[in-house]
Amino acid sequence: MTDTVNILATADSPRHSAERRFRIYGILAIAVSLGFLAVMVISIAIRGTGAFQQSFVDIAIELPAEKIDPDGTGDPVVIKKSRFGSILKKALRERFPEAKSRKEKKQLYKLVSSTAEYSVRDAVVANPSLVGTTATFSVRASSDVDMFLKGNIDARLDESQRRVSDLQLSWIKDLQEKGQIEKRFNKQFFTGGDSREPEQAGILGAVMGSALSLLVCFLLSFPIGVLAAVYLEEFAHKGRVNRLIEVNINNLAAVPSIVFGLLGLAIFLNVFGLPRSTPLVGGMVLALMTLPTIIIASRASLRAVPPSIREAAFGLGASKVQATFHHVVPLAMPGMLTGAIIGMAQALGETAPLLMIGMVAFIVDIPGGITDAATALPVQIFLWADSPERGFLEKTSAAIMVLLGFLIAMNLIAIILRRRLEIRW
Amino acid sequence: MNIHPNIEGSQAVTNSTETGPIIQVNQAQVYYGEKQAIIDVDVNIDEHAVTAFIGPSGCGKSTLLRCLNRMNDVIPICRVEGSIKLAGQDIYAPEVDVVSLRQKVGMVFQKPNPFPKSIFDNIAYGPKIHGLVDNKTDLEEIVETSLRRAGLWEEVKDRLNQPGTGLSGGQQQRLCIARAIAVQPKVILMDEPCSALDPIATATVETLIDELRKKYTIVIVTHSMQQAARVSQKTAFFHLGELVEFGTTEQIFAAPKEERTQNYITGRIG
Numbered sequence: 001m002t003d004t005v006n007i008l009a010t011a012d013s014p015r016h017s018a019e020r021r022f023r024i025y026g027i028l029a030i031a032v033s034l035g036f037l038a039v040m041v042i043s044i045a046i047r048g049t050g051a052f053q054q055s056f057v058d059i060a061i062e063l064p065a066e067k068i069d070p071d072g073t074g075d076p077v078v079i080k081k082s083r084f085g086s087i088l089k090k091a092l093r094e095r096f097p098e099a100k101s102r103k104e105k106k107q108l109y110k111l112v113s114s115t116a117e118y119s120v121r122d123a124v125v126a127n128p129s130l131v132g133t134t135a136t137f138s139v140r141a142s143s144d145v146d147m148f149l150k151g152n153i154d155a156r157l158d159e160s161q162r163r164v165s166d167l168q169l170s171w172i173k174d175l176q177e178k179g180q181i182e183k184r185f186n187k188q189f190f191t192g193g194d195s196r197e198p199e200q201a202g203i204l205g206a207v208m209g210s211a212l213s214l215l216v217c218f219l220l221s222f223p224i225g226v227l228a229a230v231y232l233e234e235f236a237h238k239g240r241v242n243r244l245i246e247v248n249i250n251n252l253a254a255v256p257s258i259v260f261g262l263l264g265l266a267i268f269l270n271v272f273g274l275p276r277s278t279p280l281v282g283g284m285v286l287a288l289m290t291l292p293t294i295i296i297a298s299r300a301s302l303r304a305v306p307p308s309i310r311e312a313a314f315g316l317g318a319s320k321v322q323a324t325f326h327h328v329v330p331l332a333m334p335g336m337l338t339g340a341i342i343g344m345a346q347a348l349g350e351t352a353p354l355l356m357i358g359m360v361a362f363i364v365d366i367p368g369g370i371t372d373a374a375t376a377l378p379v380q381i382f383l384w385a386d387s388p389e390r391g392f393l394e395k396t397s398a399a400i401m402v403l404l405g406f407l408i409a410m411n412l413i414a415i416i417l418r419r420r421l422e423i424r425w
Numbered sequence: 426m427n428i429h430p431n432i433e434g435s436q437a438v439t440n441s442t443e444t445g446p447i448i449q450v451n452q453a454q455v456y457y458g459e460k461q462a463i464i465d466v467d468v469n470i471d472e473h474a475v476t477a478f479i480g481p482s483g484c485g486k487s488t489l490l491r492c493l494n495r496m497n498d499v500i501p502i503c504r505v506e507g508s509i510k511l512a513g514q515d516i517y518a519p520e521v522d523v524v525s526l527r528q529k530v531g532m533v534f535q536k537p538n539p540f541p542k543s544i545f546d547n548i549a550y551g552p553k554i555h556g557l558v559d560n561k562t563d564l565e566e567i568v569e570t571s572l573r574r575a576g577l578w579e580e581v582k583d584r585l586n587q588p589g590t591g592l593s594g595g596q597q598q599r600l601c602i603a604r605a606i607a608v609q610p611k612v613i614l615m616d617e618p619c620s621a622l623d624p625i626a627t628a629t630v631e632t633l634i635d636e637l638r639k640k641y642t643i644v645i646v647t648h649s650m651q652q653a654a655r656v657s658q659k660t661a662f663f664h665l666g667e668l669v670e671f672g673t674t675e676q677i678f679a680a681p682k683e684e685r686t687q688n689y690i691t692g693r694i695g
Contacts, residue, residue, distance in 0.1 A: 237501070308538035312601070314496060315532035316551040316608060317524045326550070327540060 044404075048397030054186035054199060055141035055149045057112055057175060061091040061120060065132035074128035084117040084124075088139075096171055107165050111172070113140035115200045140188075141181065143198040143391035145172060149183065152390060163390070189398065193364045194380065198391025201384070203399055205366045209279055209359065209374030210348060210406075216283020216370055217290055217347050222340050224287075225294030226329075229336070232295075233302040234324045246299075253292035260289045261356030269357060277358040277373040285353045290343040297339020301332040334421035341414040345407050351378040377403045447472040447612060447642050448493060453507035455488050455497070462488045464666045466507075470612070470659075475634060475643045477657035477674065479650060481689065484663040486646045490614050493644065494530035495523050512611070528555050531605035535617040537597035539589035539604070544581050547589040547600055548572065551608035567607055574640070575603035576633050595626025599633060606641070613637065615645040619652065631656050650690055654678050662686045 065072065068082040092108050093099060099108040116139035123137060124130050140146075144163045147153050153162050155169060164172075175181040192202025236242050264285035268274045274281050305328050313323035354360065359375050360383065367374035375383070377399065384396040446469035455463035463485045470476050470493075478486035488497070495516060497503040509516050516526055528551075539547050548568040551557075558564045568585070572578040577599045581592070589600050598618055605613055615634070619627040634643060634656045647653050653660050654674060661671040662685075670677060670686045681687045 306538075308534060308536055309540065310499075311496070311532075311534055312538040312540060312604075313550075314499065315494070315527060315534070316554070316604065317527035318550075318554055319524055322554055326554075331541065 041404075044397045044400050047394055048399075048401045049394075050150045050152075051189055051394040051398030052186055053150070053183045054188065055146040055181060055183050056138045057141050057145075058136055058138050058180040058182075059088075059091055059095060059112070060134055060136045061087060062094075062134045063087065063124060063131050068124065069128070069131050072131075074131075076125045076128075079125050079128060079131070080121060082121070084121045088112070088117045088120055096174075099167075104167060107167050108171070110142050111145055111168060113142050113197055113199045115195065115197050116140055140199045143389060144168075145181075146199055147390050148172065149181070150394075152394075189395070193366045194362060194375070194383070195364060196362075198387075198389050198395055201392070201395055203377075203380065203402055205363060206375050206377045206380035206399070207402065207406075208367050209282070209363075210376040210378075212279035212367060212370050212374065213282040213286055213354075213359075213376055214344055214348060216280055217286040218340065218344060220284060220287035221290040221294055221343065222336075225291050225340070226298050226336055228291075229295045229298030229302060230324060230329060233299050234328065235320065249292050249295050253296060256352070257289050257350050258352035258356065260285050261353030263288065264353060265356045275371055275373075277361050277363070277375075278371050279359075279367060279374050279376075280370040281357045282354050282359050282374075282376060283370065285357055286347040286350060289350065289353060290340075290347050293343035293346065294336070294340050297342070298332065298336040301335025301339065302328060304335065305331045334418050337421070338414045338418045341410055341417070345410040345414075348406060348410065349378055349403065351376075351382055354379050355382075377406070445472070446470055447512055448644075449508075449510045450489070450493075451508045451510070453489065453492065453505065453509060455485070455492060455506075456504040457500070458502040462666055463492075466663075466668045468661055468668060468671060470642060470644055472611075472642050473638055473640075474659060475638050475645060475657040476659040476661065477653035478644065478646045478661050478663060479648075479653050479689075480663035480669075482648075483665075485666040486661075486663045487616055489663070490616055490644060490646050493612070493614055494527050494532055496527075496532060498523060524555075528608045529610055530612045530614060531608060531610035533598070533601050533605055533613060533615045533618050536621050537594060537601050539592070539597050539600050541588060541590050543586045544572075544589045544592070544600060545585040547604050548607045551604060555608055557608065571603040571607040574606050574637065575599045576629070576636070577603055593626070595622050595629055598622060598626070598630055602630075602633065602637070606637075610641065612642045612644065615643065617646055617648060620648060627652070650678070662689060664689070 064087075067087065069075070069078055071078075089105075089109055092111065093105065096108055099105050119139055120137050141149070144153070145168070148155070148164045148169075149172070153164055155162070155164075159166050172181065188200060189202050191204055192200065193205035195201040232242060232245060264281060268281050268284055269276055274284075309327050309331065310323050313327050318326065354376050360379050361373060361375065362383070363373050363375050365372070381396055381399045381403065384392045384399060448468075448470035450466055450468040450470075453463055453466045454461060466485075466489060468476075468489070478490060480486050491497045492505055492509060493511075493516075497505065505517060511526070511530065514521070540550065542550075545568055548571050549564050552564060552567050558567060569578060569582075572581065577596060580596060581600075589597065592600060598621075602613070602618075618634075619630050622630065631652065634645065637643060645653075645657065657674045659672070660674045660677040662669045662677060662681075662683075664685055670681060670683045672682075677686060678690060681690065
């Protein structure tokens with residue numbers, strides 16, 4: 001007589017239901033976090049995509065030679081001094097002669113961007129043969145018109161409740177019927193600097209500011225961080241002091257970034273007298289912030305190098321420095337670079353320390369070097385989010401999209417680097 | 426306990442008796458912090474012979490081996506007393522350059538540990554850092570001779586640029602031996618070189634060890650008594666940090682004088 005051996009699963013056993021429950025919890029947790037992420041990304045995308053388009057108004061402008069360039073020199077200096085504002089206004093009045101009163105004329109002028117006269121000026125400077133003719137220019141519509149065309153202003157509201165008047169609506173309709181107003185890809189957003197006018201504002205100044213700051217940050221923090229990590233991990237005596245330093249570095253990594261900003265303000269600006277609002281100082285402050293991250297990541301990747309490699313090098317008669325720099329550091333490099341890139345990505349999204357050192361200023365020019373005044377991407381987002389104009393709302397979301405794009409790109413590079421350089425044992 | 430070479434022992438001992446011991450260990454004591462790992466050990470290593478260190482785990486055989494080229498220096502709590510002489514020079518004397526010592530006394534480890542570089546670079550690294558070569562031709566020559574001596578040349582000559590980590594375990598270990606040979610050492614220390622290898626690769630490495638004995642002095646730590654019996658001319662048996670018995674391999678295995686040796690080789694302890 002043999003005992004029956006029961007190996008069939010009993011579906012209702014507590015062990016099985018515990019497993020099932022745990023799996024459901026896990027799936028729920030993932031679903032919730034993915035849901036939040038999706039809501040964030042989708043809402044930003046919906047709000048921000050409008051910024052990549054801009055409405056343009058086609059308008060025939062008479063360019064009288066006697067007003068612009070009476071002597072026919074074609075000299076840009078002379079042309080630039082002309083009053084394109086009144087030339088543009090005259091063209092608008094000719095296009096819509098029904099605007100008679102002062103108030104109506106004012107509404108008429110507000111159809112186009114207040115920066116439109118400069119784009120006309122620049123076009124004429126670039127092509128002086130236009131002087132004396134009547135040419136059709138495509139100028140930026142004002143932000144209010146742009147917002148209306150993108151459906152952000154409800155025409156059914158009472159006139160007093162909206163920023164586009166009935167008269168302006170009729171003009172827009174007229175322009176639309178004649179095909180003289182249309183939305184195009186907004187190149188200015190990617191090639192221009194900041195502006196007070198939403199329709200003119202671009203992100204390139206902030207991108208350049210961020211790029212220059214990160215360059216400074218990398219050049220400072222990577223070598224210092226790696227050398228510190230190599231010394232602490234490979235050369236320093238593993239005693240109480242080393243542990244104390246390690247604890248402090250870990251603490252530094254958790255210090256709120258605004259503290260580093262205050263430190264930068266107190267030391268770099270007030271003691272060293274470095275120029276305010278510049279990527280140089282911004283990069284230095286970000287380097288302070290990134291250093292602990294790089295040191296921690298570098299130490300971890302140095303520790304991950306198998307001791308057998310060090311032994312092999314020592315066994316051949318390599319000195320400590322040779323073993324470290326010929327073998328250990330190259331093997332740890334992928335991990336160090338990954339850590340550095342992740343640190344950089346953190347620095348890219350950092351706003352608070354940059355506010356402290358004055359990178360929050362309104363800067364129209366695109367910075368050309370590390371000592372030019374600049375702002376950075378997250379600060380630009382902060383500035384635009386703070387602006388009351390309706391047009392900046394979509395710019396803010398678009399800037400967030402650009403920032404997220406850079407972050408994703410950097411993290412991708414980190415992953416690719418790790419995959420490429422990693423040595424399998 | 427210092428047993429002198431037995432003329433009636435193996436062939437190699439007979440061949441090398443004129444040259445005398447290349448390494449003399451005298452009253453060696455090794456401490457790890459408070460713990461003493463080696464107690465009063467005297468051993469003479471003959472030139473051009475294979476000396477095997479056997480004994481149960483933790484008996485100090487690897488510790489002693491690592492003292493012979495000061496690999497224990499990297500362990501901060503390790504302290505060595507007594508004298509260890511290489512060709513008459515105390516290797517723990519303050520004026521000794523560890524780098525040159527390790528060039529003269531090479532080491533092969535338990536687990537094959539080629540650098541994750543090409544086969545060529547693995548061999549070429551040692552000669553480069555010691556400045557043994559001036560030009561590429563010489564370097565290539567050293568790489569070829571080293572690989573030939575390690576019996577690996579025929580297998581890898583067409584793929585010198587491929588990573589050394591891509592070889593099989595046995596080939597990797599022979600690569601490590603070739604790497605040790607490339608810096609022209611006098612002595613090669615082997616710390617259980619076959620414990621990570623399969624029996625066929627082990628046989629190849631053992632044949633190689635026998636071959637290398639003609640040019641180098643070899644000290645091998647092994648867990649396998651059969652291996653000690655097969656490759657060595659002299660055997661030292663360690664137990665609990667003490668050298669229990671040292672003599673020709675034949676004598677140790679055939680007629681051990683000490684009871685502990687007898688017990689170990691018959692499998693009663695260890």
